Amino acid sequence: MIKDFANSKLEHTGFDPHSGSAYETVLTRDDFNNATQEITTWQGYEATPLHELKALADALEIDSIYYKDEGSRFNLGSFKALGxxxxxxxxxxxxxxxxxxxxxxxxxxxxxxxxxxxxxxxxxxxxxxxxxxxxxxxxxxxxxxxxxxxxxxxxxxxxxxxxxxxxxxxxxxxxxxxxxxxxxxxxxxxxxxxxxDTSWEGYTQPPVDVMAGYGVMTNEIVSQISVPPTHVFLQGGVGGLAAGVIASLRQHWEENSPRVIIVESELAACLYKSALADEIQTFEIEEETLMAGLSCGEPSELAWQILRENAQDFITMPEEIVAPAMRLLARPLGDDPKIVAGESAIAGLATLVSAASQKSMREALSLSARSRVLLIGSEGATDPEIYREIMAG
Ligand SMILES: Cc1ncc(COP(=O)(O)O)c(C=O)c1O
CATH class of the missing domain: 3.40.50.1100 (Rossmann fold)
Structure with missing residues (x-):
């Protein structure tokens, strides 16, 4: 199964993060605390599981993989329920x-x-x-x-x-x-x-609240694992998910925070393009990616402020590894749990499997037998029909 990923072409650019404190000024500790206090009182609130994928980590010759599974969030199928x-x-x-x-x-x-x-x-x-x-x-x-x-x-x-x-x-x-x-x-x-969920000049408060809501997820993660991961792969649409997670992880783990790798579809690579130019860029979408949640051509301005100070790598991935990654979670290796993951959930996993199977990418991302990787499985089967078709493939 992993063979499907070994030859897929990832585009990678290393990024030298700017110094700054956007992780605690754009999104403050109060923003996160207020959101968590509110959301955890809502009816039906329950922490989502953090699965360890041991057999897959062994197969990739890395220490561990943790997959935060947002499929059950408030019965709405994705982390977005929080924002x-x-x-x-x-x-x-x-x-x-x-x-x-x-x-x-x-x-x-x-x-x-x-x-x-x-x-x-x-x-x-x-x-x-x-x-x-x-x-x-x-x-x-x-x-x-x-x-x-x-x-x-x-x-x-x-x-x-x-x-x-x-x-x-x-x-x-x-x-x-x-x-x-x-x-x-x-x-x-x-x-x-x-x-x-995206911000632009003069429009900031609701996107701040949206990203603060995502902090509930990270709050749960830090109580679900005791040792910080070394790498986190975060999928990007407008960048709000990544910014919310990075800011709250860094507020918690400070200098022990993981290396941040931003992943996008090659068909909607606005953050990758912005990293190359070192400023916000628009990406003209010509074809829709299967990962519908990631099909965004313009970064969120606020999210970019956090990404530019905290992300070390930007990667684009090809469409051909989306379905295999969903199937890898549904029909896992060894005793790993069976996970129902939607199209946008697996960008980090697909990129990790692909990168870890390629010598040059392993080196570029410093992936080794000591790497502990965190992934955000941002949705379950939010469109059951698409999910069924992909599973039948
Ligand atoms: C399931 C899923 N994952 C990831 C994302 C990307 O989040 P963002 O646009 O905040 O980068 C989205 C956005 O809609 C999504 O629906």
Missing amino acids: GAYAGLKLVQRELSKRLDLKISTADIRAGKYKDDVAKITLVSATDGNHGRSLSWGAKMFGAPCKIYIHSEVSEGRAQSMRDLGADVIRIDGDYDASVDSARIDAEKNDWFVVS
Whole structure:
């Protein structure tokens, strides 16, 4: 099985991180603590498992592999459950406090104490699936109307799962970045409130809250392993997942934090391109990657501030190793656990297996028998039909 990965072509660039403290100023300890305190009180909260893949680590001649499996998060199928719902709630809290000139708690909002006022605050976002699902679910939990913009390639299964949560789903022509623009323009026209997982000039608070929500995941990881990993492979869309994880890991482990390797599809490599130029770049997406959650052409500005100070490597991976990596988790080596992983979950794993099987990449990333690798399995089978097709392959 591992043979599928040995000849796949990874593009790698080493990166000399800028010095700075973005990991604790862009996202502060308070941001993370507040998010964790709130989210862990929600009904259905449970830490997701951190699986050790011993047989795979042996086969790759590295010390250990830890896979954080976000498939069961709040029954929504991905880590994104932590971000959009929380950012939506914080936005409603700020807006209500302003309108009513009162300090209003999130607990009172969730309890329905201000239900008539909340019903007048419409939340809107663009999504390729998981962020919108989180926002739709949150909006339903605290009673706000929700509009979700999707692009032409978002699968009908993913669209329906948001309708099922009560969202009004609007499909536009064009790609992800076009759906972000449409959501923004319509929000302005209609006095709706954008809850985006990506930031741009002048738009920062909801993306900060989204990334702070992701810190719940890292908070769990640091209590699930005692020794810090040496490497973490983090998949990138706009970079929010990577930035949230890096910042909270570094706040916890400081100088013992792992080497950060950012992984993207070669079809949507905006962070890789930004690393090469040492400044934010747009990547023109010509073909959609199977890893729908990673199909982003523009980095989040705030996320980039954290990445540029903390990431040592940027890698792009080819499409041909997506399905084999999903199958490797579903039909594992030896006694490793069987894991249901969606397309965007496996970018780190596919890249690790591929890199560890190639001498030059092992050297470039300093992978050895002493390496302890952390991976974020960011979603389960969020589109069951696509998952079934891939498993049948
Ligand atoms: C399952 C999954 N993994 C990873 C990502 C990438 O996250 P980000 O866009 O914050 O880099 C996404 C984004 O939608 C996702 O849905």
